Amino acid sequence: MEFLTWLEQTELSLWLRESDWGHPIVLCFHAVGMGIVVGVSLMFSARVLGYSKDFPLAAFDKLFAIAWYGFAMNAVSGVLLYVGEPRRLLLTPAFFIKMILIVLAGLSVWVLTKALHGMESSPAAVGAGHRAEVVTTGAKIAAVFPILLWIGAIIAGRLIGYTIPPPPPP
Amino acid sequence: MTEAEILHWIRETSLGATVRQSRWLFATGETLHFIGLSLMVGSLLIVDLRLLGFIRKISIRSALKFLPFAIIGFLINLATGILFFAADPHMYWPNPAFKLKMALILLAGLNALVFTVAEQRHVLTLGDDESTGSFTKATAGLSLGLWLFVLLLGRLLPAFEGSTSFF
Numbered sequence: 001m002e003f004l005t006w007l008e009q010t011e012l013s014l015w016l017r018e019s020d021w022g023h024p025i026v027l028c029f030h031a032v033g034m035g036i037v038v039g040v041s042l043m044f045s046a047r048v049l050g051y052s053k054d055f056p057l058a059a060f061d062k063l064f065a066i067a068w069y070g071f072a073m074n075a076v077s078g079v080l081l082y083v084g085e086p087r088r089l090l091l092t093p094a095f096f097i098k099m100i101l102i103v104l105a106g107l108s109v110w111v112l113t114k115a116l117h118g119m120e121s122s123p124a125a126v127g128a129g130h131r132a133e134v135v136t137t138g139a140k141i142a143a144v145f146p147i148l149l150w151i152g153a154i155i156a157g158r159l160i161g162y163t164i165p166p167p168p169p170p
Numbered sequence: 171m172t173e174a175e176i177l178h179w180i181r182e183t184s185l186g187a188t189v190r191q192s193r194w195l196f197a198t199g200e201t202l203h204f205i206g207l208s209l210m211v212g213s214l215l216i217v218d219l220r221l222l223g224f225i226r227k228i229s230i231r232s233a234l235k236f237l238p239f240a241i242i243g244f245l246i247n248l249a250t251g252i253l254f255f256a257a258d259p260h261m262y263w264p265n266p267a268f269k270l271k272m273a274l275i276l277l278a279g280l281n282a283l284v285f286t287v288a289e290q291r292h293v294l295t296l297g298d299d300e301s302t303g304s305f306t307k308a309t310a311g312l313s314l315g316l317w318l319f320v321l322l323l324g325r326l327l328p329a330f331e332g333s334t335s336f337f
Contacts, residue, residue: 024326028322031321036212039211039213042209042239043213051235052235054229055216056227056232062224063215063219066215151205154208158204
């Protein structure tokens with residue numbers, strides 16, 4: 001707690017909390033990163049669940065490479081948002097719920113890629129000149145979790161703003 | 171009706187009153203606005219990056235199949251956006267970030283229309299590894315750029331509350 005009180009008095013924390021532009025600019029990065037990470041993940045789940053079957057799953061490698069930049073952007077902007085209110089954010093359960101949901105969402109995407117790994121192209125489909133890939137039922141079930149967990153993380157994130165108490169006394 | 175009367179009328183509609191009185195409607199709307207935004211970003215990344223040639227060896231038809239997600243996302247955000255506006259039209263209307271955001275949405279819509287009318291039929295005939303023309307690439311790049319600015323302006327909107335110009 002002493003550390004957090006110290007952190008709260010650093011120049012960076014003060015700037016993030018009190019300047020005109022610190023907070024809005026960090027929020028901008030946070031929103032763009034969210035759009036990229038959640039957007040790519042939602043499209044990936046849609047594809048695994050059977051949407052646009054001709055779109056090769058391997059094409060998501062490049063999209064996830066971009067999503068990692070989005071994630072890095074949100075890790076950095078998220079840490080900065082925390083530095084701005086280090087004690088205050090700990091006062092709402094929505095903050096902890098959001099952190100847990102993000103970890104779970106990330107894990108669920110990893111599980112989904114594992115569930116798809118080793119998947120073979122259907123010989124019938126290849127023979128017919130299609131590049132359609134066969135997705136197992138297990139992978140389809142795994143594809144539902146990222147959708148629910150990211151939406152949960154967004155809900156929890158929004159709830160932080162509505163449930164956070166006034167700043168604690170110094 | 172004058173501008174002030176129109177804004178007042180919007181504010182007094184039952185929609186505006188309902189949003190203001192409800193404890194959760196605005197927050198739920200914001201959450202849906204974020205989900206809609208994510209759907210748009212994900213879908214447009216696939217479509218525009220394929221058209222730009224950043225992701226290749228993919229049939230353009232299969233990439234364009236993701237477009238309905240952008241349309242669904244846009245409709246979610248249009249509906250929730252109307253809800254926000256009705257709750258507090260006097261905050262939004264003079265806000266420079268709001269005005270520019272609306273102008274850029276119109277431009278992005280126009281850009282999408284140009285692509286759909288002038289380019290879509292042609293790009294669908296291209297092979298999986300074929301590159302699109304520079305005109306198509308321009309519309310795809312514009313699409314990503316314009317929507318990025320729309321997103322940023324939306325997020326910056328509250329910071330301009332009470333101002334009537336950017337500077």
